[in-house]
Amino acid sequence: MFSSLRLFQQLACPDVPRCSRPHCLFSHRTDLPPPPSLTIPVAQPASSSSRPSTSSTIPAKRSIPSTSAPGPSAPQEPPRKQQKIAPNRAASTAEQPAAGPPVLKVNGASSVVPVPVRQAMLKTLYDHFVVLYSNISNNPSLAAEDALRQEEEVYKKSNKQTYRVAIIHCVAAIKRRPPPDTSSHPSVGTEEEINARAAALKTRKSLRITRAHIEHLILTRQDMETWGFFVDIPDGIGGDRPSLENTIAKCDRCGKPCLVKRKDEAEECIYHWGKPVSRTAGGQKVRVHRCCSKPAPDDGGCVRGPHVFYESKAEDLHARHAFSYLKSPPSPNTVLDVAALDCEMVYTTGGMRVARVSVVDGEGIEVFDELVRMDDGVEVIDFNTRFSGITEEDYNAKAVLPLASIRESLDNLINSETVLIGHSLDSDLKTLRIIHHVNVDTSIMFRHSAGPPYRKALKDLAREHLGITIQSGGVTVGHSSVEDSVATLDLVKWHVVNRPPKPKPPTPMETEGQW
Structure with missing residues (x-):
């Protein structure tokens, strides 16, 4: 055990005369000054007229005492640092990044060609597909998907010695393709897919349907x-009423009754030229107009043109011609x-x-x-x-x-x-x-x-x-x-x-x- 330094003997015991400790650290002398009082300021809640009252289950906030002179007049603690809040990704309007290079998911023990080599060659194929498909903006994952399938095609036809050379020939063939502008362009796909389509086209062109x-x-x-x-x-008599000019008909665009007039005299119609289609937005299917993506039905329209009409009944068509x-x-x-x-x-x-x-x-x-x-x-x-x-x-x-x-x-x-x-x-x-x-x-x-x-x-x-x-x-x-x-x-x-x-x-x- 360490010996006592009796550091607290100069301090009067705060429990005198009720102290019951047999070996008290403090002094019980009567000529010592009393201990200083410790005052802890507590933040008082604002009045009910300026802000709603705090629930009784929530404790009041307390401020930390200053290191300066104690007492009610001591300065308050500086403002705390604000918490960093992550951005709202759901509300972000930034475009999603394009798909990156694909990663091979194969068993290294069963692969004839080392997996690192295949991954490097896959990255090369991906880079060239990205350049080839640069004009296709509505399918960012297309290059990665085709690169994976292309690498697999080459791997299945090659061995450890010919794999790299086959990849090089494949890259050269990709460079020779005309740049596509849509996902259904003949230049889109792997080499086998393109060759299959070319063979099918040749078969179709040579076939004469009888x-x-x-x-x-x-x-x-x-x-x-x-x-x-x-x-x-x-x-009925066919062709007896070839025209309905100056008569009332239902507009085929807006569905409203209109007076049939020729091009220079027809009244203006505001309509949607695209039919409503189903699309997924926010995890729910919605009906929108294909022309402008406005929710359907919508009476506003997106283009202007003359009122027109369409007939489908046999007797009406027969009367026109x-x-x-x-x-x-x-x-x-x-x-x-x-x-x-x-x-x-x-x-x-x-x-x-x-x-x-x-x-x-x-x-x-x-x-x-x-x-x-x-x-x-x-x-x-x-x-x-x-x-x-x-x-x-x-x-x-x-x-x-x-x-x-x-x-x-x-x-x-x-x-x-x-x-x-x-x-x-x-x-x-x-x-x-x-x-x-x-x-x-x-x-x-x-x-x-x-x-x-x-x-x-x-x-x-x-x-x-x-x-x-x-x-x-x-x-x-x-x-x-x-x-x-x-x-x-x-x-x-x-x-x-x-x-x-x-x-x-x-x-x-x-x-x-x-x-």
Whole structure:
């Protein structure tokens, strides 16, 4: 034990005379001064008039005494440091960073090539895919995904000695590709994927579709009626009311009643040109307009144009321009046995009318492409260039033949026995005023998961099955009926190659004959 230094013997015991400690550290002498009092200032709560009272369960804050002279007049403690608060990431408007280089997740013991070498080569592939896809802004992870698949392709075809050289050749091939601007561009993908698409394209281009290829795809009369085809000529006198100018109709854009006027006299309509689509925002599905992303329904609109109208009833369409059948085949038959057809339409005082007709044969070669002049008394309200691709200048310069003359020209190419191929072909036949019963429709071949009357868009089918992008002209260029008809035929070719018809089961008579 250490000896006591008796340091507290100069301090009077604070418990005198009640101290009961047998060996007290303090002094019990009576001539010593009393110990100084310790005053601890307590922060008083503000009055109820200036701030709400503190709950009784929360203790009052206390200030730490100053090191200066004690007492109520001592200075208060300096303000404490403010806490650092993390930024609200949910409210941040900064763009998310692009995906970084991918990381291989393989078992090093089972890899023929050392994993560090593969990771370095993967980084090289990724860097070149990033440069190649620099114009694609809506898919930041595309370069990483393709680099992973490309490295795996090379690894499976190589050994430890040839792996590096194969990667170098692959990088050189990536450098030679034309820069893509969309995720569905032919330059997007691994080398095997691009070669497979090129081989499929070569097969499609060399294939000439005949009736024998697609006999099983021809729609029945019941299918045609289910999907909205007109199978009979409507009653009444055809073509007796070609125009509804100066009459009231329902606007096809805003849904309000409007007075039908020609282009220079029509009243202005504010509308959304894009249909409502479902998108995910904040973890919830919302309906927005595809054109401007405003919530649907929205009555404000985002673009301006004239009021227009659209008719779908058979008797109304027949009154604007008469329906008729295609002619019977001549002898000998010199017309096409298979033809792909597509039309572009414009808004007129006679409703939506055909303004361009394009036809390609079973090989995909263009055989007919003409602009259509409106019938007498029918005036164009809106050329709908965003979708039709037809401008007023082209129409005035090239549209010479009316629909009746166009139909006579088509009689030299197709007849009642020709298999017509189209996407939503019922719409094209209606605007051409044709009644036809030998049809193949790609919007019905590639069924929408929701069933009739829903259909997949031709643009989506072309991207999904053909790996090509169509209808990307934009506001000033619009669609091309030639491009659409070729894409429709290519979808049929793809179907013929990849989904051949199932063999029919043998009949009982055929089964008995085998025994």
